[in-house]
Amino acid sequence: DGGITQSPKYLFRKEGQNVTLSCEQNLNHDAMYWYRQDPGQGLRLIYYSQIVNDFQKGDIAEGYSVSREKKESFPLTVTSAQKNPTAFYLCASASRRYQETQYFGPGTRLLVL
Amino acid sequence: GQQLNQSPQSMFIQEGEDVSMNCTSSSIFNTWLWYKQDPGEGPVLLIALYKAGELTSNGRLTAQFGITRKDSFLNISASIPSDVGIYFCAGQLGQGGKLIFGQGTELSVKP
Numbered sequence: 654d655g656g657i658t659q660s661p662k663y664l665f666r667k668e669g670q671n672v673t674l675s676c677e678q679n680l681n682h683d684a685m686y687w688y689r690q691d692p693g694q695g696l697r698l699i700y701y702s703q704i705v706n707d708f709q710k711g712d713i714a715e716g717y718s719v720s721r722e723k724k725e726s727f728p729l730t731v732t733s734a735q736k737n738p739t740a741f742y743l744c745a746s747a748s749r750r751y752q753e754t755q756y757f758g759p760g761t762r763l764l765v766l
Numbered sequence: 767g768q769q770l771n772q773s774p775q776s777m778f779i780q781e782g783e784d785v786s787m788n789c790t791s792s793s794i795f796n797t798w799l800w801y802k803q804d805p806g807e808g809p810v811l812l813i814a815l816y817k818a819g820e821l822t823s824n825g826r827l828t829a830q831f832g833i834t835r836k837d838s839f840l841n842i843s844a845s846i847p848s849d850v851g852i853y854f855c856a857g858q859l860g861q862g863g864k865l866i867f868g869q870g871t872e873l874s875v876k877p
Contacts, residue, residue, distance in 0.1 A: 659808075693869070695867035695868055695870060696867040741806075757808035757810070760806070
């Protein structure tokens, strides 16, 4: 089945620790995105990548980093510089031709201990 | 930054009733999308709209791209319990532009 997978479903982070969230897609999509969702709010864009080995900051990139070494993978690292990391993180992908039509993974909930 | 105003924030309805929600903006959008999100899951694309005035249906769901390109609405007819969830609108400002999301409408359906 084609789709987007995110792992883990739940992730716990200690203060001062970096953690990496995984996002993989087998849809052959060129564009991939990371969003953050807080309770009662819409999605906010963290980083996006329109092609391998290239990525751009979104609206709330501070405290996060990404890489795009493979077309199917776009991992997000939440660094210790992110002071309020507790949130639901969503990965999405889209084809080059229809980049506005984004498809989402199931999400990772990050909790700080 | 750019904003989408989505209303209502929440709705409590009886099974079988029709539902309407909308999104408005001061900006002109090229594309409007409607998503549904179940608790703890990622949003699922319901309907995509690409042209001003476009009216598109997906089963009991109907969405329209406003003529001014600054708004969109989503209607759900004859609601059922599985319609429960949060509905998000999203708009794209330009070609290849980022999506801007509304704050969501939380729908509750009483059997």
